[in-house]
Amino acid sequence: MTKAKSKIALVTGGSRGLGRNMALSLAKKGIDVILTYHSNQQKAEEVVAEIQALGQKAMAFQLDAGSIQLFDGFFKQLSERLEEQNGSKKIDFLINNAGTALYAPFTETTEDQFDDALNIHYKGVFFFTQKALPFLNDGGRIINISSGLTRFSFPGSSVYGSMKGAVEVLTKYLAKELGGRRIAVNVVAPGAIETDFGGGRTRDNKEINANIASLTALGRVGLPDDIGGVVSFLCTEDAGWINGQRIEVSGGVAL
Numbered sequence: 001m002t003k004a005k006s007k008i009a010l011v012t013g014g015s016r017g018l019g020r021n022m023a024l025s026l027a028k029k030g031i032d033v034i035l036t037y038h039s040n041q042q043k044a045e046e047v048v049a050e051i052q053a054l055g056q057k058a059m060a061f062q063l064d065a066g067s068i069q070l071f072d073g074f075f076k077q078l079s080e081r082l083e084e085q086n087g088s089k090k091i092d093f094l095i096n097n098a099g100t101a102l103y104a105p106f107t108e109t110t111e112d113q114f115d116d117a118l119n120i121h122y123k124g125v126f127f128f129t130q131k132a133l134p135f136l137n138d139g140g141r142i143i144n145i146s147s148g149l150t151r152f153s154f155p156g157s158s159v160y161g162s163m164k165g166a167v168e169v170l171t172k173y174l175a176k177e178l179g180g181r182r183i184a185v186n187v188v189a190p191g192a193i194e195t196d197f198g199g200g201r202t203r204d205n206k207e208i209n210a211n212i213a214s215l216t217a218l219g220r221v222g223l224p225d226d227i228g229g230v231v232s233f234l235c236t237e238d239a240g241w242i243n244g245q246r247i248e249v250s251g252g253v254a255l
Helices: 017-028 041-053 068-086 111-135 158-177 197-204 206-215 225-233
Strands: 008-011 032-037 058-062 091-096 136-145 184-190 246-249
Touching: 008 017, 008 068, 017 032, 017 041, 017 091, 017 225, 032 041, 041 058, 058 068, 068 111, 091 111, 111 136, 111 158, 136 158, 158 184, 184 225, 197 206, 225 246
Parallel strands: 008 032, 008 091, 032 058, 091 136, 136 184, 184 246
Antiparallel strands: none
16 A cells, blocks of 8 residues: 655754754654754754654755745745655645744844844745745645743843734734635744753753743743644644634743
């Protein structure tokens, strides 16, 4: 009996942290994975090897997810590789995960910091998704990664939190406008997670870690394994009727 053709997910920022966990979780669901990385090719290739060891296909492409002018070239390169490998240019799932941290008081945030954050966290997501749509199969899924910081606020995250808030509003519009193609669009909003994001401060700063844990109903800070499975679930048939929703995965922060 011939094995059914695997579906394909594209994960931006998939070489480290939450993106890596999402990519591996998708592979464990029998989904092939394309991931992008910003600069660390070695880490990206390690994730590709881990996915292949799970029996799924994987590819990694370098991409600055905040450089909109690169997107056309990226999708041309990606579609050519996909057609060569699979006989089709199409993917099934898009996970907009790539991002960077910015911790700066509102009064001290510079225009350059704002613009950099805007490009990767909102403008990049907007136009990357737009460019991806011709390659996304009808009935596919889009998952945007937001943050618990759109619901609760910590000083120093006004730019990051507000950009993620914009993505959450965009998600509802995408769900509405893409409904005719049966593409479901949702947001996953992690709380603080122990990764190297932002220099690893949630993971490595004991005071910050303990403070967040004290505010969390389940009594600890999140781990990457807490997030990837939720993203991969949203790419299954069981999640097919979930659309236009924000799913916070924070262990219950500031309830």
